[in-house]
Amino acid sequence: MPRNSIQPAVGPETTAIRLPRKRMSKWELYSRRFRRNRPAVAGLVIFAVLVLFAVVAPLLARYDHIELDFLNLGEPPSGEHWLGTTSAGNDTFAQVAIGLQRSLMIAVAVSVGTTVISAVVGTAAAYFSGMFERLTLLLIHFLMVVPTFLLLAMFSNDSGGDWRTISLIMILIGWFFPARVIWTMALSLREREYVHAARYMGVPGMKIVLRHMLPNIGSLLVINFTLGVVAAVMIETGLSFLGFGVKIPDVSLGSLIGSGANTITSAPWLFYFPAAALTLLTVSMALVADGLRDAFDPTSAAGGRA
Amino acid sequence: MTNPLLSVRDLKVSFPSETGTVDAVRGISFDLKAGRTLGIVGESGSGKSVTSLAIMGLLDENVRISGSITFDGQELLGKSDKQLSAIRGNGLAMIFQDPLSSLTPVFSIGDQLIEALTVHRKLSKRAAWARAVELLETVGLPNPERRMKSFPHEFSGGMRQRVVIAIAMANKPKLIIADEPTTALDVTIQAQILDLIAKAQSETGAAVIMITHDMGVVAKTADDVLVMYAGRPVEKAPVHELFHRTRMPYSIGLLGAIPRVDKAEKQPLVPVKGNPPLLINLPDACPFASRCPIAIDACHTREPDLVDVGNEKMGEHHAACIRSHEITDGGLIDGRRVFPLPDVSERALAGVPREDRPVTLEVRNMTKTFPLMKGAFLKRKLGEVHAIRGISFDIREGETMAIVGESGCGKTTTLLQIMDLVEQVDGDILIGGTSVADVRGGHAERTLRRDIQIVFQDPMGALDPRMTVADIIAEPLRAIGTKKAESETRVDELMDLVGLDPSHSNRFPSAFSGGQRQRIGIARALATNPKVVVLDEPVSALDVSIQAGVINLLDELKAKLGLSYLFVAHDLSVVRHIADRVAVMYLGAFVEQGSVNEIFEDPQHPYTQALLSAIPIPDPDIERTRERIVLTGDLASATDQSGGCSFASRCQLFKVLPPEDQARCLGEVPPLTGPENHRNACHFR
Numbered sequence: 001m002p003r004n005s006i007q008p009a010v011g012p013e014t015t016a017i018r019l020p021r022k023r024m025s026k027w028e029l030y031s032r033r034f035r036r037n038r039p040a041v042a043g044l045v046i047f048a049v050l051v052l053f054a055v056v057a058p059l060l061a062r063y064d065h066i067e068l069d070f071l072n073l074g075e076p077p078s079g080e081h082w083l084g085t086t087s088a089g090n091d092t093f094a095q096v097a098i099g100l101q102r103s104l105m106i107a108v109a110v111s112v113g114t115t116v117i118s119a120v121v122g123t124a125a126a127y128f129s130g131m132f133e134r135l136t137l138l139l140i141h142f143l144m145v146v147p148t149f150l151l152l153a154m155f156s157n158d159s160g161g162d163w164r165t166i167s168l169i170m171i172l173i174g175w176f177f178p179a180r181v182i183w184t185m186a187l188s189l190r191e192r193e194y195v196h197a198a199r200y201m202g203v204p205g206m207k208i209v210l211r212h213m214l215p216n217i218g219s220l221l222v223i224n225f226t227l228g229v230v231a232a233v234m235i236e237t238g239l240s241f242l243g244f245g246v247k248i249p250d251v252s253l254g255s256l257i258g259s260g261a262n263t264i265t266s267a268p269w270l271f272y273f274p275a276a277a278l279t280l281l282t283v284s285m286a287l288v289a290d291g292l293r294d295a296f297d298p299t300s301a302a303g304g305r306a
Numbered sequence: 307m308t309n310p311l312l313s314v315r316d317l318k319v320s321f322p323s324e325t326g327t328v329d330a331v332r333g334i335s336f337d338l339k340a341g342r343t344l345g346i347v348g349e350s351g352s353g354k355s356v357t358s359l360a361i362m363g364l365l366d367e368n369v370r371i372s373g374s375i376t377f378d379g380q381e382l383l384g385k386s387d388k389q390l391s392a393i394r395g396n397g398l399a400m401i402f403q404d405p406l407s408s409l410t411p412v413f414s415i416g417d418q419l420i421e422a423l424t425v426h427r428k429l430s431k432r433a434a435w436a437r438a439v440e441l442l443e444t445v446g447l448p449n450p451e452r453r454m455k456s457f458p459h460e461f462s463g464g465m466r467q468r469v470v471i472a473i474a475m476a477n478k479p480k481l482i483i484a485d486e487p488t489t490a491l492d493v494t495i496q497a498q499i500l501d502l503i504a505k506a507q508s509e510t511g512a513a514v515i516m517i518t519h520d521m522g523v524v525a526k527t528a529d530d531v532l533v534m535y536a537g538r539p540v541e542k543a544p545v546h547e548l549f550h551r552t553r554m555p556y557s558i559g560l561l562g563a564i565p566r567v568d569k570a571e572k573q574p575l576v577p578v579k580g581n582p583p584l585l586i587n588l589p590d591a592c593p594f595a596s597r598c599p600i601a602i603d604a605c606h607t608r609e610p611d612l613v614d615v616g617n618e619k620m621g622e623h624h625a626a627c628i629r630s631h632e633i634t635d636g637g638l639i640d641g642r643r644v645f646p647l648p649d650v651s652e653r654a655l656a657g658v659p660r661e662d663r664p665v666t667l668e669v670r671n672m673t674k675t676f677p678l679m680k681g682a683f684l685k686r687k688l689g690e691v692h693a694i695r696g697i698s699f700d701i702r703e704g705e706t707m708a709i710v711g712e713s714g715c716g717k718t719t720t721l722l723q724i725m726d727l728v729e730q731v732d733g734d735i736l737i738g739g740t741s742v743a744d745v746r747g748g749h750a751e752r753t754l755r756r757d758i759q760i761v762f763q764d765p766m767g768a769l770d771p772r773m774t775v776a777d778i779i780a781e782p783l784r785a786i787g788t789k790k791a792e793s794e795t796r797v798d799e800l801m802d803l804v805g806l807d808p809s810h811s812n813r814f815p816s817a818f819s820g821g822q823r824q825r826i827g828i829a830r831a832l833a834t835n836p837k838v839v840v841l842d843e844p845v846s847a848l849d850v851s852i853q854a855g856v857i858n859l860l861d862e863l864k865a866k867l868g869l870s871y872l873f874v875a876h877d878l879s880v881v882r883h884i885a886d887r888v889a890v891m892y893l894g895a896f897v898e899q900g901s902v903n904e905i906f907e908d909p910q911h912p913y914t915q916a917l918l919s920a921i922p923i924p925d926p927d928i929e930r931t932r933e934r935i936v937l938t939g940d941l942a943s944a945t946d947q948s949g950g951c952s953f954a955s956r957c958q959l960f961k962v963l964p965p966e967d968q969a970r971c972l973g974e975v976p977p978l979t980g981p982e983n984h985r986n987a988c989h990f991r
C-alpha cells in the first residue's frame with residue numbers, strides 16, 4: 001500500500017514556465033462583464049448615436065424647427081425635407097432632433113436630481129436613524145399615497161410648458177420612491193464595521209454618510225440613474241402627449257407624438273419618426289441598465305460566467 | 307491488509323473563473339480504512355473543502371474533476387446524480403461548519419430526521435419516529451420527544467450541530483466527512499461535539515475525514531494527518547509522526563505559529579511570512595517557495611513530489627519537499643531552526659511595578675440591560691436581558707487586559723458600552739482619568755476619542771472598500787483636524803510601524819490579504835496616538851500562520867509605544883500569549899479575574915477550569931492523556947434572574963456538593979472575592 005499512496009509525478013509537460021499571475025481591477029472586471037453582454041453594448045451604441053443625433057442634427061438641418069416652409073405643407077419625406085413636414089410647414093427632421101434634445105435634457109436633469117436627492121435622503125435616514133429616520137419615512141409614505149401624476153399635470157400645465165419648471169416638478173415628485181429603496185439598502189450599510197469605525201473615530205455624521213455610505217451604494221445609484229432616465233422620458237412624453245407638458249413653439253418627443261397621432265392616417269411620418277426615436281431611446285437605456293445590473297452583481301447568472 | 311473504504315487517486319478539481327482557471331485541488335491521493343480518522347489541515351483556500359465536496363459529489367456541473375474516488379469498491383466519479391445520491395444515502399454523511407445552512411428552516415427537526423431515515427430505506431412511520439427520538443437521545447439532546455417538533459432556529463449553534471450529527475448518523479454511514487464542524491462553536495461546546503463525533507464513529511464503525519485548521523483538533527482526533535497547501539498535500543503521516551517528526555517546512559511553520567495554552571513563557575510566535583499563492587496558472591515550482599525560509603534555487607525549477615521520507619521503525623511518512631531529508635526532529639535544519647525566532651523587543655515598562663503605572667482605562671460597576679419586547683405593533687415589555695451585570699476593572703499603561711468567555715456572554719456589549727461612551731447609572735467609565743459622564747458636545751467627545759481606538763474582528767468589514775489605504779489610515783487624523791501634509795507623513799510612518807510598505811498606500815483594501823488588512827486596521831487605530839486600544843477578536847478571522855504575525859506585531863507595539871490593550875477573545879491560547887491580566891466572563895459577570903499566570907496555572911472557578919480543559923492542545927501525546935472536564939449543557943439565558951450562582955446549571959462542582967451547600971449556590975449570588983491578582987466568584991473556591 002505505501003507505494004500506491006505516493007503521488008504520481010508532476011508531468012514533464014508542466015515544466016514550462018507559466019504566465020505570472022495578474023489581478024484584475026474592479027473596473028476592468030465590470031467593464032469586461034458589461035462588454036460581454038451584447039444587448040447592453042448595442043444599447044449603449046444606440047444611445048450614443050441618439051445623443052449625437054440630438055446634438056449634431058440641428059446644426060446640419062436645412063431648416064430650423066420653428067421655421068415654416070409654406071411651399072411644403074404636410075409633405076411626406078423628400079430630398080428637401082428628409083423626414084417630411086407638418087401641415088403647418090415645420091420640418092419634421094429638425095423637430096425630431098430638437099424634440100429628442102429636449103426630452104433628453106429633461107430626462108437627464110430629472111434623473112440626476114432624483115438620484116442625488118433620493119441617495120442623500122435615503123442613506124442619511126438610515127444612518128441617523130431615530131427621529132430623523134421616522135419623520136423621513138413618514139413623509140415618503142405620505143407622498144406615496146398622493147396622486148402625484150395628477151399634481152404634476154396640474155402644475156406643469158400652469159407653468160406654461162417651460163421645460164425647466166417641468167423638470168423641477170418631476171424631481172420633486174420623483175425622489176421618494178427610489179429614496180425608500182435606497183434606505184432599505186443602506187440599512188445594512190449602517191451596520192458595517194467601517195461605519196462604526198468611523199463613528200468611533202469621531203467623524204461627524206453627515207461626513208460618514210457622504211464618505212462611507214454613498215460610495216458603497218454607487219452601483220445601485222448608477223443603475224437607478226439609467227432607469228431614472230427611462231422613467232423620466234416616459235413621464236415627460238406622457239405629459240406632453242396629453243398636452244400638459246412642453247408647449248409650442250418648444251417641442252419634445254411627447255408633444256410631437258401627440259400631434260402626430262392625430263394625423264396618423266393622412267401623415268404617418270409625423271407619428272412614426274418621433275415614436276421611433278422615443279422607442280430607441282427607452283429601449284437602449286433599459287438595455288444599458290440591465291447590462292450594468294448584471295455587471296455589478298457578482299451572483300447574476302450572466303455576470304458570474306467565465 | 308484490508309481494503310481501504312475510501313481510496314482517492316490523483317484527484318484534481320478546477321473551477322472556471324473570470325481571471326482564469328482556478329486549480330483548487332491539484333492531485334491528491336489517500337486511502338482511508340474503516341474506523342480510522344484522517345485529519346486534513348491547511349490554511350483557508352488550500353482546497354480542503356473542495357476535496358470533501360468532490361468526494362460527496364456535491365460540486366457544480368461546470369467544475370472539472372479528474373482522477374479517481376473509490377468508495378466501498380465503487381468508482382464515484384462519473385456517476386449520475388441519482389446513483390450518487392443512493393450511494394450517499396447508504397454510507398456517506400457530511401457535517402458542515404454552519405449547522406444552520408444544512409438544516410431546512412421551515413421543517414421541524416423531527417421531519418428532517420425522519421426524511422433522512424426513510425428516503426433510502428423502507429421504514430414504517432412509527433419505527434422512523436422511534437429511531438429518530440433514539441438518535442436525538444444519542445447525540446445528547448435533552449427532552450428528545452418534545453424537541454422533535456422544534457424548528458432549527460429554536461436551537462443554539464451547538465444543539466443544531468448535534469441535530470446535524472444525528473441526521474448524519476441516521477443512515478449508519480460508513481464514512482463521515484466533517485468540514486470544520488466546530489469552528490463556529492465555543493470551546494466548551496466544541497469539546498462536546500468532538501466527543502460526540504468520536505462516539506458516532508465508535509457506534510457506527512465509520513471512517514471519518516476531519517477537516518480543520520485547528521492543530522489542536524487534529525491532535526485530539528486524527529489517526530493520520532494530511533497537510534494541504536495550495537491544493538496539494540505537502541505532508542502526510544500518522545499523527546505522532548507528523549507532530550514530532552515534521553519534515554516539510556510549511557507544516558513546521560504551521561505548528562510553530564500556534565500559541566499554546568499550556569506554555570507560560572512568552573516566546574514570540576513564529577509567523578510564516580507571505581501569503582499562499584493564487585491557484586491560477588501556478589508555475590512549476592514549489593508553491594511554498596516564496597514563503598519558505600530554506601528555499602534554494604532547485605525549489606523554483608520543479609514542483610516537488612510527495613515522496614516517502616519514513617523509516618522502517620515509524621512507518622510511512624510522505625513529504626513534498628526536496629530538502630526534507632535534511633530536516634531533523636524539532637524543525638531543525640543543520641542544527642538551526644527552519645523558521646528563525648523573531649527578535650523580542652524589550653518592554654519599556656517591564657521594570658515598573660503595576661501599582662506605579664497610571665491607569666488608562668477604568669470601568670466601575672458597568673451594567674447594561676436590554677428590554678425584551680414582544681409584538682409587532684404595540685410593543686409590550688416582557689422582561690429584561692441582563693447583558694452586563696456590574697463588572698469593574700482597570701487597565702494600566704503598557705498592560706493588556708483580556709476578557710474571555712463564550713459567545714453571548716457579553717464581551718462585545720462591554721466593548722460597545724466603552725466605545726459608545728455610555729454614561730453609567732450606578733458606575734462610571736474613565737478614559738485616561740476623564741469620566742464619560744463629563745463629556746458633552748462634539749469637541750470634548752472628539753478629544754476623548756483620540757485616547758481610545760478600536761480594532762475590529764473582521765479585517766475586511768472594518769475597512770471601507772472604496773477608500774485607499776492612505777485615506778483609511780488618515781481618517782481619524784482628519785477627524786481631529788490634522789493638516790493634510792502632516793497626516794501624509796504620519797500615514798507613511800504608521801504603515802512602516804505595522805510592517806506594510808508605504809509605497810502601497812494608494813491601493814484599495816481588496817488588494818491586501820487578511821493579515822495585511824488587519825495591519826491596516828491597527829495602523830488606523832494607532833493614528834491618533836491613543837492610550838488605549840480596544841481589540842475585538844483581532845486575530846480570530848485570520849489563518850494561524852498569519853495570526854502569529856499579527857500577534858507579534860501587537861506585542862511589539864505595546865512594548866514600543868506603551869499602549870494599553872483591552873482585548874476580547876474566545877481563544878484562550880491567544881489570550882495566554884498576549885495578556886497580562888484576564889477576566890473570565892460568564893453571563894454578563896466576571897467569575898474569575900486576575901493575572902494571566904495565576905489564572906492559567908491555577909484556575910479556581912469551576913467554569914474557568916472547564917474552559918481551560920476544553921481547549922485542544924496541539925500535541926497528540928499531551929492531548930490524549932489529559933484529564934478533561936466536559937461541561938454539559940449550553941450557556942444559560944441571560945433573562946432568568948434567579949437569586950443564585952448563574953453557573954449552577956452547568957457547574958461540575960455543584961453536582962458533587964452536599965445538599966446544604968447546593969442550596970447556598972442556588973440561593974446566594976457569589977461575590978467576586980480574593981486578592982487583587984486573583985479573585986473568583988464561587989462560594990466554595
Ligand SMILES: Nc1ncnc2c1ncn2[C@@H]1O[C@H](COP(=O)(O)OP(=O)(O)OP(=O)(O)O)[C@@H](O)[C@H]1O
Nearest residue numbers: 321323328330349350351352353354355356357585
Ligand atoms: N465554486 C467555486 N468557484 C470558483 N472557485 C472556487 C469555488 N469553490 C472554491 N473555489 C476556490 O478553490 C480554492 C480552494 O477552496 P476551498 O474552499 O477548498 O478551501 P478550504 O481549504 O476549504 O478553505 P477554508 O479553510 O477557508 O474553508 C480557493 O481558491 C477557492 O477560492
Ligand code: SF4
Nearest residue numbers: 592595598605627628
Ligand atoms: S521544496 Fe524548497 S521551497 Fe519547497 S518547502 Fe522544500 S525547501 Fe521550501
Ligand code: SF4
Nearest residue numbers: 951954957971988989
Ligand atoms: S457557587 Fe456553586 S454553582 Fe456557582 S460555581 Fe461555585 S460551586 Fe458552582
Ligand SMILES: [Mg+2]
Nearest residue numbers: 354355356485
Ligand atoms: Mg473550507
